[in-house]
Amino acid sequence: xxxxxxxxxxxxxxxxxxxxxxxxxxxxxxxxxxxxxxxxxxxxxxxxxxxxxxxxxxxxxxxxxxxxxxxxxxxxxxxxxxxxxxxxxxxxxxxxxxxxxxxxxxxxxxxxxxxxx
Amino acid sequence: xxxxxxxxxxxxxxxxxxxxxxxxxxxxxxxxxxxxxxxxxxxxxxxxxxxxxxxxxxxxxxxxxxxxxxxxxxxxxxxxxxxxxxxxxxxxxxxxxxxxxxxxxxxxxxxxxxxxxx
Numbered sequence: 294x295x296x297x298x299x300x301x302x303x304x305x306x307x308x309x310x311x312x313x314x315x316x317x318x319x320x321x322x323x324x325x326x327x328x329x330x331x332x333x334x335x336x337x338x339x340x341x342x343x344x345x346x347x348x349x350x351x352x353x354x355x356x357x358x359x360x361x362x363x364x365x366x367x368x369x370x371x372x373x374x375x376x377x378x379x380x381x382x383x384x385x386x387x388x389x390x391x392x393x394x395x396x397x398x399x400x401x402x403x404x405x406x407x408x409x410x
Numbered sequence: 411x412x413x414x415x416x417x418x419x420x421x422x423x424x425x426x427x428x429x430x431x432x433x434x435x436x437x438x439x440x441x442x443x444x445x446x447x448x449x450x451x452x453x454x455x456x457x458x459x460x461x462x463x464x465x466x467x468x469x470x471x472x473x474x475x476x477x478x479x480x481x482x483x484x485x486x487x488x489x490x491x492x493x494x495x496x497x498x499x500x501x502x503x504x505x506x507x508x509x510x511x512x513x514x515x516x517x518x519x520x521x522x523x524x525x526x527x528x
Contacts, residue, residue: 328517338445338500338519384453396466398455 297385297401305407306375313360314370314404316385322346326388327368329359332403333381344368380408412437414503416520423527428489431523435482435503441465442484443517444476447498459484460506491527498522
């Protein structure tokens with residue numbers, strides 16, 4: 294069965310330092326999309342970054358970049374120059390399109406990131 | 411521009427009742443998807459609508475249903491509520507509903523509806 298693993302339940306990082314949040318996924322499909330979301334304590338989900346399985350270059354969005362290693366089935370999120378506002382839960386997710394049935398959409402358990410001043 | 415609006419923000423219902431949650435997407439967004447978040451099960455995808463048609467569905471019982479109107483607003487309904495349905499229900503909108511290839515599209519989420527079943 295498809296699965297998303299985030300092995301770091303909680304992480305701490307010093308303000309202005311870079312941090313990497315791990316995500317590994319399990320799929321037998323060649324075509325899929327990977328997403329990262331941020332959920333602050335207020336509860337709303339914020340879409341951060343997307344990587345398609347056929348993208349040869351790592352996705353980047355401002356201070357966020359996705360370290361995509363397809364052969365290892367790894368899609369780690371890198372946050373550069375951490376800010377206090379980056380303290381939140383971070384979720385990795387995968388979507389597998391299906392031509393004749395519903396797409397599969399699954400989420401990892403999340404990593405809680407705390408940025409220390 | 412206005413974001414995704416979910417109403418109500420908080421709801422308390424009794425076991426066995428039914429509930430309807432509403433989601434108004436960002437203007438111009440035609441895709442609306444729904445998610446359930448609980449401490450035990452984490453985040454789970456419920457369903458997704460595009461142009462008034464259900465395009466995608468997660469693994470939830472038939473008590474969970476939804477619909478989308480011509481103005482892209484969406485509602486989800488849960489009938490015969492159970493204690494385990496207590497959760498944060500999140501709605502997200504986007505321009506399109508399927509994008510595996512690289513694109514500028516992303517999801518915008520609402521603040522959620524916190525449902526408590528007693």
